Amino acid sequence: MESALDYWRARALLDWQIEMGADEAILDAPLDRYTLTDARPAAVPAPGAAPAVAPRPEAPDPVELARAAAAAAPDLEALAAAMDAFEPCELRRGARSTVFAAGRAGARVMLLLDPPRRDEDRAGAPVAGAGAVLLERMLGAIGLSAEAPDLEGAVYMAPVLPWRSPGDHAPDPKDLAMMRPFLERHVELAGPDLLVVMGSVACAALMDGGGLHRLRGRWAELMGRPALPIFPPARLLADPALKREAWADLLTLRARLDRPR
Template sequence: MESALDYWSARALLDWQIEMGADEAMLDAPLDRYTLTDARPAMAATKQAAPHAPPRLEEPDPVAIARAAADAAPDLEALADAMEGFEFCDLGRGARSFVFAGGRVQARVMLLLDPPHREEDRAGVPVAGPAAVLLERMLGAIGLSVEAPDTDSAVYMAPVLPWRSPGDRAPDPKDLAMMRPFLDRHIELAGPEILVVMGSVACAALMKGGGLHRLRGRWDKVLGRPALPIFSPAHLMANPLAKREAWADLLLLRSLLDGEAR
């Protein structure tokens, strides 16, 4: 006759069964668990609804925000404040200067320039250094000047982006797109009769149909105004042979000015 298990042997066997996964004692008679009130519901009824995904937050639209801010600006001073406070364009965080405009407001001709480079960023003006000297010579050759006191002979100018890109690299098209509403409003508030789109970046920002080399020499329309693409002073300094084409473009500008004056 076998002897009964002592406490420690029984405890060891119980621990072993638990480790093997036997976590409930068996009865001496069959048990229909489906008749119990606390029985687990059928599998089909226990399927839980998939947890609701958190609502997706819509990302802000920088272009729409820029358009609203630009449309709300009643004058150039307010527009400059709105542009400088626009937080979606990262270029403003790395640039030294905010370059808004130069020349004479309400001039007949408005120059739309490439973004500031190093010298413009340091000086805080649209054109600086040797490029500014060449630009004044170009304008002077057809009777215009940045410093002219009268609106017929003066020019007004603004870059298509008010901040320098790091390393003077070509700006991201997204930056050009988000700042475009400010540029359009700038043109409306300045009220020029003629636009001169000066530089490859300015041309890409405002005109369609190809690059500057393809479009130059032909009048087009921007915001309902005559627009002439032309090489920038920086390009002409790096490519002196292009000065002949630039002179032809300047004569086109002078012809239109003279034609409107008659």
């Protein structure tokens, strides 16, 4: 009668156990395999091999840096200084001026404008040249002015970006997002009742639901306040046919201001 476990069967079983990871036949004490970990000793680099390079720490999020810097500003003067010193935004290195604001802080109306272009960068003002003349005429037609001595008749204005983009190209959305915490803090500190969004870049950066042509003249909510998109002076100078729509939007703004508080 043939043996139940001959040499070759025993050898095959041993080989199978080795393949399955068995490395000891007998232990001095029972082994609880449920408590084992898969820890392995650290690999020893081969002689002459380059040392392992530790991964670089991730760069801080510029939006979070902007939010912290803006939140720390107790007033508009401090906010302007924090914005001017904000290093992560590369635009500041190529601009001549940091365009912060104009008009009277505390006015009921605050204009949020497109980023400065060449004329504004040179003047250090949110609107300059022929655009500034036309804007004052537009505001004057509904009883407002950037130079008004009283807050009821005054306006305050600031661009969505304080620096000009190289070549007056459309700004990078990353720059708009990076600087938005400063703009939100700006609105908070200025405390207007109403916002007027003037310009296609400002509208695209701040408003939902479409471009300036679609949204103009329609009230929406922005930063906790009523906001009205309107064509900017530069657009009206380039296309005078739009002045009719702009006039209708200005009357919409005047009607909102005349409502009882």
